[in-house]
Amino acid sequence: MKTKPTRGKRGLIEADLVQASLMEVERGGLDGFGLRCAARAIGCDVATLSYRFGSKEGLERAIADRLHHEVARPKPHMKWQDRLSEMARAYRKIAKRYPNAFRLLLRFWSTGPRELQLGEEWHRALLDAGLREADVPAVGFATYAAILGVCAGEIDGLLNKPGAEALREIEGQSDLPLTKKLLPIFADLGDDEVFDAAIKILISGIEVEAAKQSRPRQKPLPRSATSRRVTRADRQA
Structure with missing residues (x-):
């Protein structure tokens, strides 16, 4: 069964909103990008984008996720x-x-x-x-x-x-x-x-x-009997 495209406020399709916002970023860059300029480029009001994406960061995150869809x-x-x-x-x-x-x-x-x-x-x-x-x-x-x-x-x-x-x-x-x-x-x-x-x-x-x-880790070599005796002797001293 084919999934219907997600629609935001006023019936606008989410993918279209994101795509239009992506094109606006490419046109004007990220420095001046925000919900207001995106809404102006899309032809909708700011409330529509705010309703669907919550904030400028939410819209930018959606744009970034849209880019990831180009990676197979x-x-x-x-x-x-x-x-x-x-x-x-x-x-x-x-x-x-x-x-x-x-x-x-x-x-x-x-x-x-x-x-x-x-x-x-x-x-x-x-x-x-x-x-x-x-x-x-x-x-x-x-x-x-x-x-x-x-x-x-x-x-x-x-x-x-x-x-x-x-x-x-x-x-x-x-x-x-x-x-x-x-x-x-x-x-x-x-x-x-x-x-x-x-x-x-x-x-x-x-x-x-x-x-x-x-690589298999090498087990530490056992101390020789001589070294053990020396260690005990050293402790007794």
Whole structure:
């Protein structure tokens, strides 16, 4: 049975409200975004959005959850490395398509059911990699935040090629011999290369950590009879 779309006050469909708000964020950015400007862009009153989402934060959370729906849940038969890589690349596509709204993904512990589902997939991949359950939360947060950080750096300009001002600053300092040597590489570095390197390093780090955890712990060697006698003698002394 097909689920009917959720309707808010005055019969407006929730998905349409969120989509229109998302487009408004992309048009005007997050700094001036609020229920009032969203209502104006949608063509409804503020009370309608307040009734459905509660607050500006509630609407922003709904927008972020809408973005998560663009990340497909990986197929379970895929290797864990491929599952993480596939989700990571999906987030990069979101960052490029919605550079303003993408920042909302870094703002909430969870944006709703869809992100929780994707988090389940992320955690399952780490567990399948061989990590202990106790380590999955920390590694999950660290790797997820790292991917979002690389995506944010790309859309905000961090990965841009060095400009004329940066080149002048580097040339003006005598304590940067390695940086000066690497400048031609920086000049030719592409965003794809950086993102691929980030995924490769994350995957390798997870593999190394999982390998450490799979090694059997060595039992401590028993003390020799001589050392036991010395210990007793020392105590008597």
